Amino acid sequence: MTVALPVSTEPTAVPEVRRRRGLWRRLPTRAKVGALLLGAFIVAAIVGPMVSPYDPGFQNPSFGLSLHPPDAAHLLGTTQSGQDVLAQLLTGIRLTLELALGVGVIASVLSIVVGVAAGFLGGWWDEFLSLATNVFLVIPALPLLIILLGYLPQKGQLATIVVLSGLGWPWGARLIRAQTLAIRGRDFVAASRETGERTWRILAFEIVPNEVSLIAANFVNTVLYAIGASVALAFIGLADLSSWSLGTMLYWAQSQQALQLGAWWWFVPPGLAVALIGTALVLLNSGIDELGNPRLRNASEASQTAWRKLRPTDPTPVLQAAPPPRSRLAGLLHAFSRSSLLDEQDRAGNRAGRSLGRAPGSDLS
Amino acid sequence: MPFIARRVVFYLVAAWVALTINFFIPRAMPGNAVQAVMSKFPNLTPSAYRALEAMLGVGHPGSIWHQYWAYLVDISHFNFGVDVSQYPASVSSLLVQTIPWTITLVGTATLIAFFVGTALGIMAGWRRGGWLDRVLPGLMFFQAMPYFFLALILLELFAVRTHVFPLGQGYTGGLIPGWHWDFISSAIYHSLLPAFTIVIASVAGWMLQMRNLMLTTIGEDYVLAAQAKGLPNRRVIWTYATRNALLPQLQGFGLALGFVISGAIVMEIVFSYPGIGLLLLNAVTSNDFPLMQAIFLVITFAVLLANFVVDLIIVAADPRARAREVTR
Numbered sequence: 001m002t003v004a005l006p007v008s009t010e011p012t013a014v015p016e017v018r019r020r021r022g023l024w025r026r027l028p029t030r031a032k033v034g035a036l037l038l039g040a041f042i043v044a045a046i047v048g049p050m051v052s053p054y055d056p057g058f059q060n061p062s063f064g065l066s067l068h069p070p071d072a073a074h075l076l077g078t079t080q081s082g083q084d085v086l087a088q089l090l091t092g093i094r095l096t097l098e099l100a101l102g103v104g105v106i107a108s109v110l111s112i113v114v115g116v117a118a119g120f121l122g123g124w125w126d127e128f129l130s131l132a133t134n135v136f137l138v139i140p141a142l143p144l145l146i147i148l149l150g151y152l153p154q155k156g157q158l159a160t161i162v163v164l165s166g167l168g169w170p171w172g173a174r175l176i177r178a179q180t181l182a183i184r185g186r187d188f189v190a191a192s193r194e195t196g197e198r199t200w201r202i203l204a205f206e207i208v209p210n211e212v213s214l215i216a217a218n219f220v221n222t223v224l225y226a227i228g229a230s231v232a233l234a235f236i237g238l239a240d241l242s243s244w245s246l247g248t249m250l251y252w253a254q255s256q257q258a259l260q261l262g263a264w265w266w267f268v269p270p271g272l273a274v275a276l277i278g279t280a281l282v283l284l285n286s287g288i289d290e291l292g293n294p295r296l297r298n299a300s301e302a303s304q305t306a307w308r309k310l311r312p313t314d315p316t317p318v319l320q321a322a323p324p325p326r327s328r329l330a331g332l333l334h335a336f337s338r339s340s341l342l343d344e345q346d347r348a349g350n351r352a353g354r355s356l357g358r359a360p361g362s363d364l365s
Numbered sequence: 366m367p368f369i370a371r372r373v374v375f376y377l378v379a380a381w382v383a384l385t386i387n388f389f390i391p392r393a394m395p396g397n398a399v400q401a402v403m404s405k406f407p408n409l410t411p412s413a414y415r416a417l418e419a420m421l422g423v424g425h426p427g428s429i430w431h432q433y434w435a436y437l438v439d440i441s442h443f444n445f446g447v448d449v450s451q452y453p454a455s456v457s458s459l460l461v462q463t464i465p466w467t468i469t470l471v472g473t474a475t476l477i478a479f480f481v482g483t484a485l486g487i488m489a490g491w492r493r494g495g496w497l498d499r500v501l502p503g504l505m506f507f508q509a510m511p512y513f514f515l516a517l518i519l520l521e522l523f524a525v526r527t528h529v530f531p532l533g534q535g536y537t538g539g540l541i542p543g544w545h546w547d548f549i550s551s552a553i554y555h556s557l558l559p560a561f562t563i564v565i566a567s568v569a570g571w572m573l574q575m576r577n578l579m580l581t582t583i584g585e586d587y588v589l590a591a592q593a594k595g596l597p598n599r600r601v602i603w604t605y606a607t608r609n610a611l612l613p614q615l616q617g618f619g620l621a622l623g624f625v626i627s628g629a630i631v632m633e634i635v636f637s638y639p640g641i642g643l644l645l646l647n648a649v650t651s652n653d654f655p656l657m658q659a660i661f662l663v664i665t666f667a668v669l670l671a672n673f674v675v676d677l678i679i680v681a682a683d684p685r686a687r688a689r690e691v692t693r
Contacts, residue, residue: 134375135375135382138379138619138620138669138672139382139623140622140623140665140668141623142627142628143627143645144386144661146649146657147387147390147658150649150654150657151391228511228628232511232513232628232631235513235631236646237646238649250514271510271514271517274510275506275509275510275514276506278510278511279502279505279506281509282509286505
């Protein structure tokens with residue numbers, strides 16, 4: 001396709017900039033917001049406990065500091081036993097994110113192994129692994145997690161990670177199996193098989209690299225699941241209650257009647273942190289989704305052509321290149337100016353540029 | 366094999382896996398669960414102690430396969446053993462007291478959320494870029510929020526600050542449960558805030574899923590063909606786009622049900638709602654393992670049953686599922 005070059009500026013400058021900032025630019029706004037929000041929490045998790053003014057477990061014995069509302073000394077107030085809520089929150093974000101990351105990595109590896117094996121090996125392997133995947137999908141995870149953790153004598157961070165990962169893989173395995181089935185029949189896989197590649201090499205270098213975007217989206221989902229489940233488990237007391245995670249904060253707030261005592265500063269910050277981290281992940285995920293599936297994009301440009309709103313039932317518009325809106329006087333003046341000669345060319349160039357730019361993510365899907 | 370028959374076999378396998386996991390967990394976990402329970406409840410009678418041993422598999426009365434068989438027979442008679450924290454109540458009687466509360470509340474609210482979310486998703490998918498699409502990120506915030514936290518916020522706003530709704534419980538204390546208007550109205554009044562929690566927290570998920578399915582379906586050729594025939598908008602939306610987008614949405618409903626119910630169960634704790642979630646909390650805090658295991662089984666079977674109902678609806682709505690019965 002020929003692309004009309006911009007008239008005055010250096011023609012090479014434009015593609016250069018586009019390539020350098022390409023990925024970030026092409027991300028939908030939603031994904032950008034999600035990534036920034038998540039980044040803020042990750043920074044808080046890394047830096048937070050270092051700059052935290054108090055020890056989260058320190059119980060200030062002075063009577064006036066019990067359930068103190070937020071002020072300059074305690075930015076988020078204090079708990080019933082005089083502990084600083086902000087210090088607990090910062091430690092809690094770190095612990096919760098650590099746990100979620102661990103679960104995300106382990107469960108993702110499990111789902112890749114199961115999904116790829118089921119999709120690639122086929123036959124009885126596929127029957128068995130798919131059945132196991134579907135069975136664990138349909139059995140509700142939280143009650144099972146509750147029994148498993150209930151029986152464990154020590155409910156530390158590591159035990160929680162292991163148990164959550166052990167039940168967090170089926171969603172991903174199902175998606176990855178479907179993708180593997182689709183890839184398995186492609187020519188490049190057949191080619192590498194013909195050249196005598198070993199099975200594990202085909203899996204590691206041909207199949208898995210082609211599923212990276214799916215694996216990334218699934219990782220985000222698994223992290224989301226891990227946060228939700230771990231906070232819920234801690235909230236009902238199935239966690240190491242001497243450590244400070246977002247869930248245990250909520251547990252103590254609930255069990256010491258923060259709500260009835262009107263101490264909103266005790267339970268709102270940890271809950272809000274969970275909700276915001278979750279929102280960031282959901283936004284990021286739906287952004288990744290849109291990148292892979294352009295139909296999902298909601299940019300209002302998608303439903304507008306030449307300043308006319310389009311409904312899906314409208315016939316495909318066949319439009320003359322629409323003139324930019326000008327007042328009649330400006331239009332008259334413009335007709336006499338030299339730049340009117342460039343109009344036609346410019347518009348053709350713009351349209352070609354846009355149609356090129358409109359297929360983002362085609363290399364990711 | 367017919368579609369429904371295959372699904373029934375699948376659910377039977379799933380139920381068997383759940384039962385088997387439930388049987389082996391106490392035997393595989395480190396630590397002596399019976400001792401833990403005994404030290405907490407020293408006044409159990411010897412017969413209860415023996416029942417507990419049989420349930421948790423300590424003391425080895427017979428081989429493990431013998432125990433397994435006895436366990437399956439017990440479960441098939443709905444005999445979940447004796448409860449330890451509320452001894453001598455049987456676990457089944459505790460379940461019977463609480464299950465109706467949960468099924469009424471969570472079932473109704475989930476159905477409402479599903480229908481409202483799907484309807485909103487159809488609108489958002491049809492009018493892409495409209496105002497519904499723009500509020501979507503805001504709804505995602507509610508979707509990402511844990512159910513119980515939303516419950517805490519709603520309680521703070523509507524029960525603690527303004528006394529519009531009651532502070533938890535299933536009905537006003539002092540009323541005797543029964544089929545009379547005082548009790549029913551009180552129960553409905555107490556269930557409004559928990560129901561709102563479920564609807565607000567889960568509506569966004571259904572809506573987002575339905576919107577994406579609608580957008581994908583609208584891009585299909587048969588929708589274009591319907592438009593090209595000049596069919597009226599309404600017919601294209603409902604008969605062509607929505608009908609086809611609804612089938613994956615229904616399948617998603619079956620799969621997501623476990624998550625929704627889990628969330629709703631934790632939410633019950635915040636409202637001290639007398640359902641199965643509160644029972645579960647009591648079981649957890651008092652190390653009441655027989656009760657915990659029974660609740661797990663009950664919730665699992667409920668989810669399996671609901672999934673089966675979804676399958677029946679899919680067969681009724683999807684000619685392809687019926688066609689498979691003929692060809693295979």
